[in-house]
């Protein structure tokens with residue numbers, strides 16, 4: 001079967017009719033997508049009524065309709081469920097609503113308003129669903145579960161009660177296109193991509209993610225069917241992972257984003273890295289001139305400490321550090337330990353700026369080493385102590401004198 005026609009049954013009378021976007025390489029202009037992505041849509045058929053859960057990005061609308069047609073006449077769709085109004089999932093709403101003149105769009109109250117604004121769906125063709133509200137398709141019920149801020153304020157889950165299939169849209173998603181649909185078939189690439197996805201999309205709303213996880217788990221789904229990437233027919237690994245990312249213990253881990261122009265700050269980073277590693281801390285140095293920020297974002301999910309290294313440039317941190325710092329501010333990681341090191345030529349200024357940044361995201365700056373020019377032996381010894389200080393904070397021991 002040509003890839004464009006792939007339709008997969010995931011439960012009794014529930015079909016995946018999504019599309020793969022193999023060539024997409026960037027999302028929201030911050031995430032690079034090594035594996036592309038998919039926009040998942042699901043057709044749910046009861047004895048009397050038919051629902052389509054979510055759509056796909058507008059540019060793939062024809063492919064979606066072609067797939068729907070393989071299972072049912074699109075004109076027979078009674079309900080179009082919009083779990084999320086973002087165009088990657090809702091962009092083909094106009095196509096579906098045109099092809100199914102009797103269809104009603106079901107969304108959260110906020111979703112209904114957004115569908116009106118973003119996709120010009122007339123009010124009489126929409127119905128707002130309350131938390132816990134249900135529709136009966138005939139031997140198959142769809143229950144709607146409020147799950148706001150995963151990823152926008154209007155998001156909700158839909159649950160096929162009799163089949164135990166939970167449709168979560170962005171939550172539990174991963175950017176990964178594959179000709180295999182199920183996570184257990186795709187294998188080891190899925191969870192790292194799900195983690196990156198969580199970092200960039202969900203971490204800023206970690207409390208909402210934690211609440212959403214509880215709601216999902218309470219439903220005891222046998223299948224979790226997200227809006228991007230593989231479907232989890234044994235959802236335990238991804239449930240456990242999100243549990244860890246939202247509220248599990250942070251790891252004995254430190255990340256060291258740094259920049260250097262003439263090598264001094266790099267030399268310092270090497271010493272701090274060696275010192276932290278020597279204390280048994282998993283330590284990841286990132287030269288930001290060659291690092292994709294998304295990789296850093298993924299490590300922010302479970303790192304205990306952020307140690308920033310920057311030379312002073314025009315009285316403040318290097319622009320690449322400023323860029324990384326603004327991402328740290330936006331993503332609001334759970335790490336509470338910070339430190340700084342860097343080199344300056346005359347007046348300095350990077351240290352104060354880095355300290356302010358780390359403190360603005362509730363990190364305590366446990367140590368700071370700012371060196372004039374290249375580091376000498378005494379400076380390198382101070383940096384080794386900085387590493388030890390950060391390590392002992394991480395392990396919970398008292399810092400050495």
Ligand SMILES: Cc1cc2nc3c(=O)[nH]c(=O)nc-3n(C[C@H](O)[C@H](O)[C@H](O)COP(=O)(O)O)c2cc1C
Nearest residue numbers: 261262263264265311314315343344345346347348
């Ligand atoms: C473009 C540029 C701007 C700089 N601006 C400052 C500054 O405002 N204040 C200062 O103390 N040093 C300034 N410096 C000096 C560097 O901070 C100093 O050379 C430092 O040792 C570089 O560290 P690195 O070897 O890790 O790049 C500047 C250097 C460059 C190249």
Ligand SMILES: [Fe+2]
Nearest residue numbers: 084086151170
């Ligand atoms: Fe989204």
Ligand SMILES: [Fe+2]
Nearest residue numbers: 086088170227
């Ligand atoms: Fe999405």
